[in-house]
Amino acid sequence: SQQGExxxxxxxIQEGENATxxxxxxxxxxxxxxxxxxxxxxxxxxxxxxxxxxxxHSGRLRVTLDTSKKSSSLLITAxxxxxxxxxxxxxxxxxxxxxxxxxxxLTVIP
Amino acid sequence: xxxxxxxxxxxxxxxxxxVTLSCSPISGHRSVSWYQQTPGQGLQFLFExxxxxxxxxxxxxxxxxxxxxxxxxxEMNVSTLELGDSALYLCxxxxxxxTGELFFGEGSRLTVL
Numbered sequence: 001s002q003q004g005e006x007x008x009x010x011x012x013i014q015e016g017e018n019a020t021x022x023x024x025x026x027x028x029x030x031x032x033x034x035x036x037x038x039x040x041x042x043x044x045x046x047x048x049x050x051x052x053x054x055x056x057h058s059g060r061l062r063v064t065l066d067t068s069k070k071s072s073s074l075l076i077t078a079x080x081x082x083x084x085x086x087x088x089x090x091x092x093x094x095x096x097x098x099x100x101x102x103x104x105x106l107t108v109i110p
Numbered sequence: 111x112x113x114x115x116x117x118x119x120x121x122x123x124x125x126x127x128x129v130t131l132s133c134s135p136i137s138g139h140r141s142v143s144w145y146q147q148t149p150g151q152g153l154q155f156l157f158e159x160x161x162x163x164x165x166x167x168x169x170x171x172x173x174x175x176x177x178x179x180x181x182x183x184x185e186m187n188v189s190t191l192e193l194g195d196s197a198l199y200l201c202x203x204x205x206x207x208x209t210g211e212l213f214f215g216e217g218s219r220l221t222v223l
Contacts, residue, residue, distance in 0.1 A: 031210075033211070033212075035212075035214075040198070040217075040219070041216055041217070042114070042200060042214035042215050042216045042217055043153075043200070043202075043212070043214040044214070045211045045212065045213070048210070048211060088152075088153065090212075097143075097155045097158065097166050097168065098143070098155065098212065099155070100145070100152060100153035100155075101152065102152040103152060
């Protein structure tokens with residue numbers, strides 16, 4: 001499978017703490033994206049990082065990309081209860097489909 | 111700007127029946143892709159349409175089919191339903207093919223009894 005793999009599968013933290021989740025993939029990519037999904041809902045795009053970028057920020061989100069290790073990490077700082085959701089990474093390569101990982105389930109305890 | 115609209119949101123079918131799901135993309139988006147989401151398998155790519163043509167297809171049996179109309183609206187059909195087809199079916203639209211941000215609908219939750 002060319003799917004990405006998120007790690008950990010589940011993460012539980014206290015409100016205010018930082019949450020870090022990782023994504024590994026298998027093939028060369030053009031871009032890597034992170035999405036959030038609230039229970040039973042559609043996915044919402046969070047951030048896109050291109051293969052020639054190493055780090056990107058958006059509000060409380062920080063994404064890093066290491067193409068040599070074929071891995072990415074998503075850091076959510078100062079977490080809130082509203083951040084409770086599943087987080088997915090998605091990769092795409094030329095002429096190919098998007099591949100989604102299996103997701104990290106994040107629980108932020110108030 | 112209206113988001114991606116999927117109908118119906120919930121449906122229950124029995125084995126052997128067929129089902130058609132509909133997806134209206136964001137206005138101006140020409141690419142529509144479909145995903146099946148199950149607890150054990152995560153998001154699995156079904157197919158992608160762009161300008162009424164299927165551009166890419168995932169590893170699903172021929173019972174799963176789709177089409178796209180000239181207004182970019184898309185439908186997917188599953189024939190001869192099996193219990194394992196129970197899932198959340200997600201549609202996503204984007205402006206271009208296979209690149210950039212995907213905008214997802216809320217999904218159609220199919221239960222096969």
